[in-house]
Amino acid sequence: MDLSLTTYLIVGATFVLYIGIAIWAKAGSTGEFYVAGKGINPIANGMATAADWMSAASFISMAGLIAFLGYDASVYLMGWTGGYVLLALLLAPYLRKFGKFTVPEFIGDRFYSTPARVIAVIALIVASLTYVIGQMKGIGVAFSRFMETSYEIGLFTGMAIVFFYAVIGGMKGITYTQIAQYCVMIFAYTIPAIFISLAITGNPLPQLGLGGTVGDGQYLLNTLDNILVDLGFSQYTVMKGTTLNMFFLTMSLMIGTAGLPHVIVRFFTVPRVRDARLSAGWALVFIAILYTTAPAVGAMSFYNLINTVQPGEIGAEEGNLAYENVPGWFSRWEETGLLGWEDKNDDGRIQYYNDDNAAFDDTAAEYGWAGNELTVDRDIMVMANPEIAQLPNWVIALTVAGGLAAALSTAAGLLMAISSAISHDLIKGVLNPRISEKGELLSARVAMGVAILVAGYLGLNPPGFAAQVVALAFGLAASSLFPVLMLGIFSRRMNSAGAIAGMLSGLTFTLVYVFIFKGWFFVPGTNMLPDNPENWLLGIGPQSIGAVGAVINAVVATLVCRSTAPPPKEIQDLVESIRVPRAA
Amino acid sequence: MASGQEQAAMAYWKENVRLLITLLIIWFAVSFGLGIILAPLLNNIVIAGYPLGFWFAQQGAIYSFIVIIFVYVFRMNALDRKYDVDEK
Numbered sequence: 001m002d003l004s005l006t007t008y009l010i011v012g013a014t015f016v017l018y019i020g021i022a023i024w025a026k027a028g029s030t031g032e033f034y035v036a037g038k039g040i041n042p043i044a045n046g047m048a049t050a051a052d053w054m055s056a057a058s059f060i061s062m063a064g065l066i067a068f069l070g071y072d073a074s075v076y077l078m079g080w081t082g083g084y085v086l087l088a089l090l091l092a093p094y095l096r097k098f099g100k101f102t103v104p105e106f107i108g109d110r111f112y113s114t115p116a117r118v119i120a121v122i123a124l125i126v127a128s129l130t131y132v133i134g135q136m137k138g139i140g141v142a143f144s145r146f147m148e149t150s151y152e153i154g155l156f157t158g159m160a161i162v163f164f165y166a167v168i169g170g171m172k173g174i175t176y177t178q179i180a181q182y183c184v185m186i187f188a189y190t191i192p193a194i195f196i197s198l199a200i201t202g203n204p205l206p207q208l209g210l211g212g213t214v215g216d217g218q219y220l221l222n223t224l225d226n227i228l229v230d231l232g233f234s235q236y237t238v239m240k241g242t243t244l245n246m247f248f249l250t251m252s253l254m255i256g257t258a259g260l261p262h263v264i265v266r267f268f269t270v271p272r273v274r275d276a277r278l279s280a281g282w283a284l285v286f287i288a289i290l291y292t293t294a295p296a297v298g299a300m301s302f303y304n305l306i307n308t309v310q311p312g313e314i315g316a317e318e319g320n321l322a323y324e325n326v327p328g329w330f331s332r333w334e335e336t337g338l339l340g341w342e343d344k345n346d347d348g349r350i351q352y353y354n355d356d357n358a359a360f361d362d363t364a365a366e367y368g369w370a371g372n373e374l375t376v377d378r379d380i381m382v383m384a385n386p387e388i389a390q391l392p393n394w395v396i397a398l399t400v401a402g403g404l405a406a407a408l409s410t411a412a413g414l415l416m417a418i419s420s421a422i423s424h425d426l427i428k429g430v431l432n433p434r435i436s437e438k439g440e441l442l443s444a445r446v447a448m449g450v451a452i453l454v455a456g457y458l459g460l461n462p463p464g465f466a467a468q469v470v471a472l473a474f475g476l477a478a479s480s481l482f483p484v485l486m487l488g489i490f491s492r493r494m495n496s497a498g499a500i501a502g503m504l505s506g507l508t509f510t511l512v513y514v515f516i517f518k519g520w521f522f523v524p525g526t527n528m529l530p531d532n533p534e535n536w537l538l539g540i541g542p543q544s545i546g547a548v549g550a551v552i553n554a555v556v557a558t559l560v561c562r563s564t565a566p567p568p569k570e571i572q573d574l575v576e577s578i579r580v581p582r583a584a
Numbered sequence: 585m586a587s588g589q590e591q592a593a594m595a596y597w598k599e600n601v602r603l604l605i606t607l608l609i610i611w612f613a614v615s616f617g618l619g620i621i622l623a624p625l626l627n628n629i630v631i632a633g634y635p636l637g638f639w640f641a642q643q644g645a646i647y648s649f650i651v652i653i654f655v656y657v658f659r660m661n662a663l664d665r666k667y668d669v670d671e672k
Contacts, residue, residue, distance in 0.1 A: 066642075071623070074641035078615045081646045085611045088653045089604050093660075207643060211633035219633035237638040239624060246620050272671045274661055281653040288646050295642040490601075579597055580669040 007146055007397040014401045015161055017180055018408070022165030022173040030440050033170030034101040034420050035268040040175055042275040046282025048175045049266045051182035051405070052413035053080075053257075053283070054290060055131075056138030059185060059406035064378030066298030067305075070224075070236035073298070075246055079253025081284060081291055086258035086482075088280030092267040094489045096276035097578045101268065103261040103417075103481065104425040110488040112571055113496040114430060119503050121421045123480040124261045127473045129455070131260075132414040136459025138407035146400040152460065158408060159456045166412045167448050171269060171420075174412045181405035186289055188402025191395055192385040193293045196300050199389055206296030214303070224303055230314045231306075231353040232360030236299070242539050252546035256474030259482030262417035273581035301381045304388055309350040309374060315367045320349035329387035338377035345370035415455060419448035472514055475542075479506035479549025487557055492575045494557065497564040502557025510549035514542045596667040603659055607652050614640060614648040 027033040040048070058080070066073040098106050104124060108117025136155060143154020165173045193206045201212030201220060214220050224236040234240050257263065266283075267276045308327065312319035323341060333339040341350055345368060352374040354360060383403070386395045423444035428435050435443070480503050487494045487502070517531040529535040531542065540548065566572075618626060623637030630636070634643075664670035 071638055071641060074619060074638075077642055078619055078645045081649050082611065082615050085607070085649050085652050089607060089656055208632075210643075211639070213633065219630075221633060221635065221638070237627060237635045243620060247616060250616065250620065274657070274664065274671065277653075277657045277660060281650065281657055284650050284653055288650055292643055292646055576593065579600075580593060581664055581671050582669045583671075 001393065003393045003396060004146075004148055006393045007400050010394065010397040011147070011401045011404060014180075014184055014405065018161060018165050018177045021176045021180060022169040025169045025173040025176045027168070027170035027172045027441075030101070030424075030437055030444065032172045033441055033444050034424060035265070036170075036172040036175050038099075038269060038271055040269045040271075042270050042279035043282050044179055045175070045266060045270050045275075045279040046284075047182045047286050048178035049263065049279065049283035050286035050290075051178035051185060051409040052266055053263055053287060053410070054185065054406055055410035056135055056142070056403060056407035058290065058294075059189065060138065060142075060379050060382055060403050063294045063297040063301065064381035066295050067302035067381050068378055070228075070234075070240075071238055072240050072246070073295075075249045075253065077291055077295065079250045080257055081287060082250070083254040083257025084280055084284040084287070086254060087263070087267070088277055088284075090486050091258060091264060091482075091489070092276040092280050093273045093581070094578045095264060095485070096267050096270065097273050097581060099268075102420050102424050103264050103485070104421055105429065107481075107484060107488070107499070108425070108429065110571065110574065111484075111494075111496040111499040112567065113500065116484075116496055116500050116503070117425055117429060119500065120481065121425045123476060123503070123507065124421050125418055127260065127476045127481075128262060128414045128418050129458070131473045132411055132418075132455045133458045133462055135407045135411035135414065136455050137462060139404065139411070140459055142400060142403045142407065155456060155459050158404070158411075159452055159459075162408055162412050162415065163449065163452050166415055166452070167445050170444070170448075171265075171416055174416055175269060177412065178409045181409040182286060184398070184405040185402045185409075186286070188398045188405075189290055189297075189382070190293055192389055192391060192399065193297050195389045195391055196304070196385055197296055200300050200303065206293045206300070210296040210299055220299065220303065224299060227303075227306055227310070227314070231310070232357040232364065233354045242533070244539055245533070245536075245541055245544055248540045248544035248547050252478050252544050252550075253474055255478035255482050255550050256476075256546055259477035259480070259485070260474075261421075261477070261481065262413040264485075265417055265420070266413075297385065298381060301385055301388065305376065305381075306352065309352045315363075317347075317368070320347075320351050322349050324348070326350075327388075329384055332387065333380055333384055336380075338380045340375040342373050342375075344373050350374055411455065415448060415451045418451045419444055422447040422451070472510075472543075475510045475514065475546030475549060476507065478546035479510040479553055483550050483553040484557060487554060489575070489578065491558075491561075492572050493561060493566055495561050495564055495567045498557040498559075498561030501560040502553040505556040506549045506553025509552050510545055513537070513545045513549075517542045592667055593669075596663065596669060599663055600660070603656065603663070607656055611649065611652055615645040619645045 031037050062076060065076065095106055100106065104117045104120035107120040108114060139158035140151040140155035143149055143157060144151040147154065165177050194204050197206040197209035198204050200214055201209040203209040203212045210220065212220055214223055221237055228234065228236055267279060270276050270279050309321050310319060311321055330339065350373055351369045353364060353369060353372055355364065355372040383399060386399055423440060427443050428440050483506060484499045484503055516528045519525065519527040533539050619641035623641055626637035626640065627635035
């Protein structure tokens with residue numbers, strides 16, 4: 001069967017599955033719509049959280065990032081998993097005990113303040129909406145590339161699918177759909193990884209294969225280090241950035257992960273406090289299956305790529321692959337424009353090396369190389385894997401379905417967080433507190449529909465700054481929500497003035513720091529300093545500043561709190577009660 | 585009676601916070617300590633094909649995070665039962 005037909009069948013089958021689940025899991029009450037009736041099994045919730053969390057970027061782009069950055073990409077691996085330790089230990093069980101529907105609701109109640117709740121809603125919407133643009137783009141791109149349709153048709157199909165299962169099923173529908181999506185994702189990711197690991201190292205477990213040996217008995221990582229140095233790059237396994245920036249970037253990603261509302265709210269859906277703790281553990285297990293495989297996929301597909309274009313001795317005339325001999329997958333990816341070759345020295349062979357390295361220029365000239373001739377888009381590392389490993393068409397089709405599942409599940413989770421903040425926190429909480437249950441359910445569904453339309457519009461007309469804003473979403477979540485949530489639980493004394501001052505100062509500091517380097521509101525040309533390490537404060541980049549913003553938030557909150565009146569007695573009792581699992 | 589309950593609640597919270605701090609120190613040590621700050625030094629040691637600092641950063645830290653959370657779950661469940669605050 002030809003590839004595009006197989007792809008249509010497999011992707012179509014997964015869509016039928018998602019819609020079927022939505023009809024089966026229709027939400028009948030606000031409790032079911034917002035938190036799935038608090039009846040989700042902790043292991044199932046862990047799986048749904050994993051799908052919710054792992055976005056198109058985790059599935060498609062992360063391995064490529066690891067391939068080209070080597071050790072330095074560890075910030076993403078540790079940052080996006082280590083945040084779950086913070087979530088499990090510092091937030092999840094207490095927010096579950098609080099037992100309501102949304103993150104802004106906790107902030108509003110704990111700090112007995114409607115302004116605090118509104119600030120939390122704004123932080124939530126800004127962080128979630130910017131994040132959802134990336135998912136929408138992922139859906140459109142995956143469709144147009146693999147289903148041979150236009151970007152728009154791909155995007156509309158994705159929107160319609162999300163609309164159906166999110167609007168009908170609410171959190172309940174999303175949860176069960178995400179479980180199915182997790183299964184699709186993880187099969188799609190690990191099957192090609194197992195085959196590529198077997199082919200290169202003879203070990204079926206990619207996690208062990210990464211430390212394994214290649215054909216000539218040398219360790220894979222050692223071989224990669226040597227080839228890269230011979231081609232003028234830095235070693236794969238050593239640090240290329242600064243320790244300080246790595247430290248802050250990892251910390252920002254961890255705190256950001258723990259502060260992103262669409263992840264936090266997943267822990268509201270389990271029956272008991274101890275299920276919330278357990279569920280965070282299972283979420284990390286399911287995430288780790290992909291996150292410990294990704295470094296192997298990155299290193300191995302990169303090794304494959306280099307070996308393909310440089311099959312012989314480096315520097316020898318015959319050492320580089322003649323263009324007429326390229327394998328089939330190479331030509332197929334050339335057609336997409338994601339792989340490119342330009343014969344700069346007219347020898348009909350492909351040279352791939354680091355032509356930015358001035359110290360390597362003489363060596364390259366000696367070899368007769370006139371510049372790097374191969375351009376590779378990082379994203380093909382995962383998507384081309386099954387073809388490189390010569391796996392059957394259904395595996396390639398499964399990879400497409402996996403990428404779509406990753407984007408759809410994260411988009412649905414984010415849209416859910418946005419719509420419940422609007423219907424529950426703004427409409428019911430502020431504008432019309434006396435709205436009926438039925439009215440609130442309807443407004444939640446309408447808010448979801450509108451959120452999907454806005455996300456779709458932004459997917460069609462992505463603002464130029466979309467890519468930068470995704471990194472910013474983490475900084476915002478880290479510097480605004482996480483510190484006050486934590487202080488609200490661990491400090492009985494923390495009051496509304498402290499929380500509001502903390503959130504505003506953390507947010508403002510992070511935004512201003514990012515705007516100084518990226519331009520005010522991301523308008524090109526308005527940046528006040530060039531965005532390079534020499535200008536950064538202590539060498540901390542704009543993407544890593546969220547951790548500093550979080551510290552500022554906590555310090556300001558504590559100082560303001562000390563000089564103002566303590567919270568009322570019933571709030572102190574509330575804090576006492578969320579600290580113990582059993583209901584009073 | 586009320587003061588006895590209050591004391592128990594305080595003792596429960598104290599033990600909880602002590603456990604949290606211990607686990608967070610381990611969390612920090614395996615990721616920021618072994619995976620970043622000491623990584624260049626640890627890379628001189630190669631075990632099963634992995635430079636050790638690189639292994640901690642790309643594999644070991646993640647496995648440690650899982651262990652940390654499950655130890656927390658196990659210990660908190662025991663603590664809940666000890667102070668009789670677990671959910672029935």
